[in-house]
Structures are given as C-alpha cells and as structure tokens.
Amino acid sequence: MQDWKEEARHKILSEAQHLFLERGYDRTSLQMIAEKAGVSKGSLYRCFTSKEELFYELTDSAAARLKALLVRLRGKRFDPATGRREYQIFESEEVISMLLEEKYGLLLIMEQAQGTRYEDLRPGMIDMMAAKIAPMLAVDEENSLLLAQIMARNLIDGVVHILKNRLQPRDVRANLQRLLEYHTRGIDSLLKK
Amino acid sequence: MQDWKEEARHKILSEAQHLFLERGYDRTSLQMIAEKAGVSKGSLYRCFTSKEELFYELTDSAAARLKALLVRLRGKRFDPATGRREYQIFESEEVISMLLEEKYGLLLIMEQAQGTRYEDLRPGMIDMMAAKIAPMLAVDEENSLLLAQIMARNLIDGVVHILKNRLQPRDVRANLQRLLEYHTRGIDSLLKK
Amino acid sequence: MQDWKEEARHKILSEAQHLFLERGYDRTSLQMIAEKAGVSKGSLYRCFTSKEELFYELTDSAAARLKALLVRLRGKRFDPATGRREYQIFESEEVISMLLEEKYGLLLIMEQAQGTRYEDLRPGMIDMMAAKIAPMLAVDEENSLLLAQIMARNLIDGVVHILKNRLQPRDVRANLQRLLEYHTRGIDSLLKK
Amino acid sequence: MQDWKEEARHKILSEAQHLFLERGYDRTSLQMIAEKAGVSKGSLYRCFTSKEELFYELTDSAAARLKALLVRLRGKRFDPATGRREYQIFESEEVISMLLEEKYGLLLIMEQAQGTRYEDLRPGMIDMMAAKIAPMLAVDEENSLLLAQIMARNLIDGVVHILKNRLQPRDVRANLQRLLEYHTRGIDSLLKK
DNA sequence: TATGAATGAGTGTTCATTCAT
DNA sequence: GATGAATGAACACTCATTCAT
Numbered sequence: 001m002q003d004w005k006e007e008a009r010h011k012i013l014s015e016a017q018h019l020f021l022e023r024g025y026d027r028t029s030l031q032m033i034a035e036k037a038g039v040s041k042g043s044l045y046r047c048f049t050s051k052e053e054l055f056y057e058l059t060d061s062a063a064a065r066l067k068a069l070l071v072r073l074r075g076k077r078f079d080p081a082t083g084r085r086e087y088q089i090f091e092s093e094e095v096i097s098m099l100l101e102e103k104y105g106l107l108l109i110m111e112q113a114q115g116t117r118y119e120d121l122r123p124g125m126i127d128m129m130a131a132k133i134a135p136m137l138a139v140d141e142e143n144s145l146l147l148a149q150i151m152a153r154n155l156i157d158g159v160v161h162i163l164k165n166r167l168q169p170r171d172v173r174a175n176l177q178r179l180l181e182y183h184t185r186g187i188d189s190l191l192k193k
Numbered sequence: 194m195q196d197w198k199e200e201a202r203h204k205i206l207s208e209a210q211h212l213f214l215e216r217g218y219d220r221t222s223l224q225m226i227a228e229k230a231g232v233s234k235g236s237l238y239r240c241f242t243s244k245e246e247l248f249y250e251l252t253d254s255a256a257a258r259l260k261a262l263l264v265r266l267r268g269k270r271f272d273p274a275t276g277r278r279e280y281q282i283f284e285s286e287e288v289i290s291m292l293l294e295e296k297y298g299l300l301l302i303m304e305q306a307q308g309t310r311y312e313d314l315r316p317g318m319i320d321m322m323a324a325k326i327a328p329m330l331a332v333d334e335e336n337s338l339l340l341a342q343i344m345a346r347n348l349i350d351g352v353v354h355i356l357k358n359r360l361q362p363r364d365v366r367a368n369l370q371r372l373l374e375y376h377t378r379g380i381d382s383l384l385k386k
Numbered sequence: 387m388q389d390w391k392e393e394a395r396h397k398i399l400s401e402a403q404h405l406f407l408e409r410g411y412d413r414t415s416l417q418m419i420a421e422k423a424g425v426s427k428g429s430l431y432r433c434f435t436s437k438e439e440l441f442y443e444l445t446d447s448a449a450a451r452l453k454a455l456l457v458r459l460r461g462k463r464f465d466p467a468t469g470r471r472e473y474q475i476f477e478s479e480e481v482i483s484m485l486l487e488e489k490y491g492l493l494l495i496m497e498q499a500q501g502t503r504y505e506d507l508r509p510g511m512i513d514m515m516a517a518k519i520a521p522m523l524a525v526d527e528e529n530s531l532l533l534a535q536i537m538a539r540n541l542i543d544g545v546v547h548i549l550k551n552r553l554q555p556r557d558v559r560a561n562l563q564r565l566l567e568y569h570t571r572g573i574d575s576l577l578k579k
Numbered sequence: 580m581q582d583w584k585e586e587a588r589h590k591i592l593s594e595a596q597h598l599f600l601e602r603g604y605d606r607t608s609l610q611m612i613a614e615k616a617g618v619s620k621g622s623l624y625r626c627f628t629s630k631e632e633l634f635y636e637l638t639d640s641a642a643a644r645l646k647a648l649l650v651r652l653r654g655k656r657f658d659p660a661t662g663r664r665e666y667q668i669f670e671s672e673e674v675i676s677m678l679l680e681e682k683y684g685l686l687l688i689m690e691q692a693q694g695t696r697y698e699d700l701r702p703g704m705i706d707m708m709a710a711k712i713a714p715m716l717a718v719d720e721e722n723s724l725l726l727a728q729i730m731a732r733n734l735i736d737g738v739v740h741i742l743k744n745r746l747q748p749r750d751v752r753a754n755l756q757r758l759l760e761y762h763t764r765g766i767d768s769l770l771k772k
Numbered sequence: 773t774a775t776g777a778a779t780g781a782g783t784g785t786t787c788a789t790t791c792a793t
Numbered sequence: 794g795a796t797g798a799a800t801g802a803a804c805a806c807t808c809a810t811t812c813a814t
Contacts, residue, residue, distance in 0.1 A: 008798085027219065042801070043798070045784095049785095147375070150350070174336065182382055189375055222808060223809065223810085232775095233776060234776065235773095236775075412605055415787060427796080428794090428796050431789075500606070529757070532744055533757055536736075536741070543733070543736065547729050560722070564718065564722070568730065568765040572765025576761055608803080608804065609806085610805095620805090629806075630806090
C-alpha cells in the first residue's frame with residue numbers, strides 16, 4: 001500500500017511534469033495527466049488535493065531555494081569596479097548545485113508557471129537583476145532599463161537553456177562559465193567607462 | 194455595407210490584438226473581444242470562422258514575411274572573416290521596416306503561438322540562426338550548438354523586447370543597434386580566432 | 387470475530403450518529419465516518435450495504451416505536467372535557483422512556499430525514515396531532531387546522547429541543563413538564579369553552 | 580431580447596424557488612433547475628453568475644429587511660410589566676407587510692438556507708429572542724434559556740407556518756394574532772410573578 | 773444581415789461504491 | 794476478511810460555437 005502509493009505518486013508526478021513542461025499549467029488538464037499516468041481522474045485526488053498542489057509539489061522546493069537566492073542577490077551591489085559582477089554568483093558551487101538538483105522545478109517555474117502562484121517569480125528576478133545592471137550602462141536613463149532587462153532576461157534564460165539540455169554537472173558548469181563570459185563581455189560593450 | 198464590414202473587421206482585429214497580447218490567447222474569450230469591439234458574438238463569426246482563424250488573421254502576414262526572411266537567411270553564411278556578421282541583418286532597413294510594420298503580429302507569433310500552426314516558427318528561427326553561429330565558436334562541437342542556441346534566442350528575444358517597449362522607429366533602431374553591439378561583443382568572446 | 391464485528395459495528399454506528407447529528411447526513415462522508423471509527427471504508431460495507439442503510443440502522447428502532455406511538459395516539463381522542471389532554475401522553479413514563487432510549491434516532495428522524503424513507507414521519511406526526519387539536523379550537527374550521535399544526539409542531543420540536551440539550555432523565559422530565567405547561571396554557575387561550 | 584431575458588429570468592427564478600423550497604439549497608442542483616425551467620445549464624449563467632447568486636436573488640431583499648428588524652428588536656426590552664411584550668412587534672403593520680411581501684424569501688431563509696450566507700440568520704434570531712425571554716422566566720437559570728429557545732423558535736416557526744399557508748393579508752393577520760395569543764398565554768404560565 | 777440566446781463539451785473537484793489484493 | 798486503491802457519475806462553472814429570430 002505504501003509501495004503502491006509511492007509508485008502511483010511517482011508516475012503521476014512524472015507524467016504531470018512532462019505535460020506541464022510541454023504544454024504549460026493552464027493547457028494541461030487533469031484528464032490528460034490521468035490518462036498518461038494510466039489512472040482515473042478520481043485517483044489523482046488520492047495523492048494530491050488539487051491541480052495546483054500537484055504543480056507545487058513539482059516546484060515548491062525549487063521556488064523556495066530560488067527565493068532565498070533572490071534575497072541574497074538583492075543585498076548585493078553589482079559593482080563594475082571590482083572586476084567581478086555579482087551575477088557571477090551563477091558560478092558558485094552552491095548555486096550550481098541548486099540548479100542541478102532543482103532542474104525540472106526551475107524549468108516549470110521559469111517557463112510554464114502562468115496561472116500559478118509562481119507566475120511572477122521569473123519577471124521578479126529579471127526586474128531585480130535589471131535594476132542592478134541599468135545604472136551601470138552608458139546609455140540614457142530611458143533606455144538603460146530596457147537594455148538591462150534584455151540582458152537580465154538573456155542571462156536567466158541562458159541558464160535555463162543550459163539546464164534543459166545538459167545533464168552532467170561538469171557540462172552544466174562549463175557552459176555556465178561560457179554563458180557568463182559571453183554575457184559579461186556583451187555587457188562590457190555598453191558599460192560606463 | 195462593405196465599408197461597415199471592413200470597419201468592424203478592423204475594430205475586432207485591433208481589440209483582439211490588444212487582448213491577446215495583454216492576457217494571452219487562452220485567457221481571452223470571444224465575449225471579451227466582442228464587447229471591446231462593440232459588436233455581437235455572432236458578428237465575430239461573420240468575419241472570422243473561429244477564434245484560431247482570428248489569431249491567424251493577426252499573424253499570417255508577419256509569419257509570411259518572417260518565413261521569407263528565414264529563407265533568405267538560410268542561404269547566407271555568417272562569416273566572421275568579413276567583419277560583419279549576418280545577424281546584423283537586423284540593422285538593415287528592410288528588416289527594421291518589417292519589424293515595425295509587423296510588430297504586433299510578430300509579438301503574437303513569438304509569445305502566444307503555442308498550440309497554433311506557428312508554434313514552431315520561433316524555435317525554427319532560433320535553430321537556424323544557431324546553426325549558423327555554432328561553427329564559428331571556439332568550443333567543442335557538442336557544446337557549440339547549445340551556446341549558439343542561447344545566443345540566437347537571446348538576440349531574437351531582445352528584438353522582441355524592444356519591439357514591445359518602443360513605439361518610435363528611431364528608438365527601436367537605436368536600441369536594436371545597442372542590442373547588436375552587446376550581442377556581437379558577447380559572441381566575440383567565444384569566437385574562434 | 388463475531389465479537390470484533392459487533393464491536394466495529396457499534397463504533398461505526400456511534401461515530402456516524404455523532405457526525406450525522408453534528409454536520410447533517412449530506413455533509414458527512416463515509417470517509418469521515420471510517421476515519422473516526424478507525425476502520426476502513428471497505429469495512430463499512432461489510433457491516434452496512436450503503437450509506438442510507440447505515441442511516442436506517444440508526445433510526446429504524448426509533449422509527450418503529452414512533453410509528454407504534456402514532457398508532458396508539460390515533461385511536462385516542464383529545465378531550466378537553468376530561469381536563470387532561472392526551473398530548474400529555476408526553477408525560478407518561480412509557481413515552482419518556484422511549485424518548486430517552488431512542489434519543490439520537492429520534493433526533494435524526496426529526497432533523498435529518500430529508501430524502502430518506504422517514505422523511506414523512508415528522509410531518510405525519512404533526513398532522514395527526516393537529517387533526518386532534520383542531521376540532522377543539524374556538525376558531526373557524528378553515529383556520530383551526532393551521533393553528534393546530536403550529537401547535538402540534540411546536541410541541542414536537544420543543545420535545546426534540548429538550549432531548550438535544552438535556553442528557554439527564556430528570557432534566558428531560560422536568561423540562562418536558564414545563565414545555566407541556568407552556569403548551570397547554572397556550573392552547574387553552576384558543577379553546578372552545 | 581429584453582423581453583426574453585426577463586421571461587427566462589422569471590421562469591428560472593420561479594423553478595429555482597420551488598426546488599429550493601422543496602429540497603433545500605444543497606440538494607438542489609443546477610441541472611435540476613435547468614431541466615425544470617426548460618433551459619440548458621449554460622443558459623442559467625446568462626442570467627445569474629452562480630448558484631449562490633441565484634439563491635441570493637431570491638432572498639437578499641428578505642434578508643435585508645429581516646436584519647433591519649433584528650437590529651430594532653435588539654434595542655428593545657421585553658418587559659412583562661408593561662403588559663405588552665415586544666415580540667408583539669409581529670402584529671405591527673410594518674412587519675406584517677414585510678412578511679407578506681417577502682414571503683418566499685423568508686421561507687427560504689428560514690427553512691432552506693443551509694450552505695448559504697444566510698444559514699445563521701434563523702438561529703441568530705432565535706438566540707436573540709431567547710436572550711430576551713429567558714430572564715423573565717420563573718425557572719432556574721440553567722433551564723430558562725433552554726425553554727426560552729423553545730419559545731422563541733416556536734414563535735418564529737409559527738409565523739413561518741402561517742406565511743406558508745395563508746395568502747390573504749387578512750388571514751395572515753388574523754392567524755398571527757391568534758398565534759401571539761397562544762404564545763403569550765403559554766409564556767405567561769412560566770413567568771416570574 | 774446582425775444579434776445574442778442556447779448549447780454542450782470540457783474544466784477541476786467530490787464521493788459513494790466496488791473490488792483486487 | 795479486511796483493506797484502501799480505483800472508479801465513475803455528479804457537481805458548479807466556462808466558453809467556443811451555432812442558429813432562430
């Protein structure tokens with residue numbers, strides 16, 4: 001019974017994850033999940049109290065760690081003078097571990113969370129990073145935020161893309177490094193001297 | 194009556210566009226569109242055979258021009274030796290014109306096409322551009338495509354972001370230039386010598 | 387095993403009773419009953435063939451005795467001339483015993499029988515008593531039944547209210563007496579001389 | 580169109596009223612209402628935004644007037660010394676008008692509001708009246724509230740019963756008077772001297 | 773022709789009941 | 794025999810689509 005419950009839970013979570021990743025939260029119906037998982041709609045409710053809870057089961061842990069990261073980032077300043085920008089936090093072991101461990105949760109939060117309580121997490125992250133980057137740019141105020149938003153989003157989406165396509169930690173690490181190189185250099189081109 | 198019909202069509206398209214962009218395709222009901230456009234739901238169906246059709250009406254032209262651009266791009270090589278990379282095509286008057294003229298259609302294709310016949314357009318564009326960029330990178334083959342995809346996507350999303358937030362052609366142009374500067378420099382960091 | 391079964395039956399009945407009285411029949415699920423009783427849902431069906439059956443198990447005895455009382459009452463006349471009205475039957479030891487012994491079954495019949503085979507018992511009792519009271523009233527025929535129904539219902543609901551709120555036989559008895567006093571005097575005011 | 584809407588609204592309200600009165604709010608499904616009214620489930624939502632709203636449409640006005648009455652009653656004291664008890668408020672023209680005008684709304688609130696926002700109105704009224712009556716009774720404190728609750732409930736249920744069965748204002752009035760006579764005299768029997 | 777009333781399939785959710793283990 | 798997993802019909806509610814007027 002314990003076995004079964006765990007097994008069914010796992011099967012349901014796994015199929016839900018696939019569908020949510022493919023189609024997004026709103027466009028995935030419990031009917032679909034039930035069919036893919038080979039159970040009835042009613043059975044879904046033996047393991048999860050609602051569709052939302054099912055989604056959160058797949059994302060809560062990632063969201064919590066992401067929020068913690070955000071809090072830490074908020075306190076830091078992005079100082080070009082130091083030579084190291086704090087978005088290089090993405091190279092820290094701690095963050096990379098999180099990225100690897102929370103891979104699918106992060107993907108769901110970043111790409112398919114519309115209609116859930118996490119739908120503002122990605123925009124929030126982008127805005128926060130953009131607010132750090134904007135003052136550094138050698139561009140009139142009006143446009144610096146726009147460009148900073150693009151940069152912030154690119155960085156975040158780049159990380160997500162790597163996560164999506166690389167399973168091995170060393171590959172993730174190596175490509176994150178390259179992404180940061182690309183991103184740093186790109187930003188440099190528009191920095192105030 | 195022809196006049197009237199044309200006028201209604203236009204009003205409907207315009208309101209649908211706003212709503213699709215603001216709330217997304219799924220979360221916009223025909224009721225909302227009809228109300229905003231000041232016509233009856235029945236009239237919607239006199240002008241458009243379905244909700245999907247209405248979406249295509251708003252995107253077909255942009256999609257066609259985008260596809261044409263894709264075809265032309267496919268033929269070109271991105272040669273770092275020339276000093277000018279062909280993704281700088283985004284600076285050409287022709288492309289900028291298209292971006293400005295098809296602005297909203299492009300935004301819809303890029304952000305709301307999931308589940309429609311254009312859902313592969315953005316990924317297709319990214320793949321194509323990535324395929325051009327990848328061979329230029331000083332990275333092992335396995336990873337170069339991954340990074341190239343990130344770069345291509347960043348470029349495209351950056352263009353979309355500018356389109357979304359700048360109404361004046363000269364602002365669009367100026368920021369596109371900065372985006373390309375950022376992007377080129379970023380790529381340079383990973384180019385083969 | 388017989389013992390066990392009997393024990394489980396008893397526990398289930400007891401918890402079902404509590405829940406039905408507290409939350410009502412409809413708002414009580416078999417899940418709740420099973421949990422409170424510490425048995426599985428399957429076991430519920432070993433003892434009772436359905437939720438309705440469970441309800442009847444809790445009410446059949448009370449219903450039978452109530453019906454018997456009804457039959458006896460039907461034969462009697464409520465004669466004001468005797469000085470004792472037969473609704474004072476509620477003061478008889480026999481009836482009080484029944485009230486106390488069938489307390490919860492009666493409460494269920496009186497308050498939760500909608501949709502069950504006993505849904506007509508309370509109205510039936512009221513009608514019967516009303517039919518006895520009506521001819522005694524110094525009111526035109528048309529209205530005497532209406533008033534008699536009110537009186538009958540008040541009496542019955544009053545008894546039910548006492549049963550619900552007093553556990554000790556002597557308290558029940560004392561309050562029944564007061565209720566009858568109140569009721570008798572009230573009726574007196576409208577009696578034919 | 581206006582005509583139709585009004586007509587359908589009326590038909591739906593009327594059938595809903597019947598069903599709610601017969602079966603209660605919870606046990607009446609929109610399916611039933613739709614069938615009885617000869618419209619589809621979807622059509623219900625053209626006129627009413629939800630099942631609850633449909634119920635409130637039938638009861639809001641009555642509830643508001645009832646609450647107003649409650650507020651006024653709360654301020655009054657039930658003084659046996661005056662010879663007139665304030666529950667004789669039920670004889671005032673104003674109250675009788677309300678009873679007649681809000682007949683069905685009151686019946687719904689008083690008998691079938693379980694599961695709605697008005698489910699506590701009847702118990703609240705009874706408690707309030709009981710609190711006024713209890714101190715007047717020549718019974719130990721412990722039991723006086725119990726008896727007062729019975730009396731209060733009887734009075735209210737009696738009014739409801741009359742309402743349910745008499746359509747003509749003069750019949751309602753006449754029977755209310757008799758009910759009050761019955762009730763007053765009944766209470767007298769237990770009053771402190 | 774234009775309208776909006778009407779529909780019905782679909783959504784998430786609950787729960788009495790059944791049945792393999 | 795006992796369990797609880799599994800079901801399926803029902804619930805309130807939404808919405809693209811159709812069609813009588």
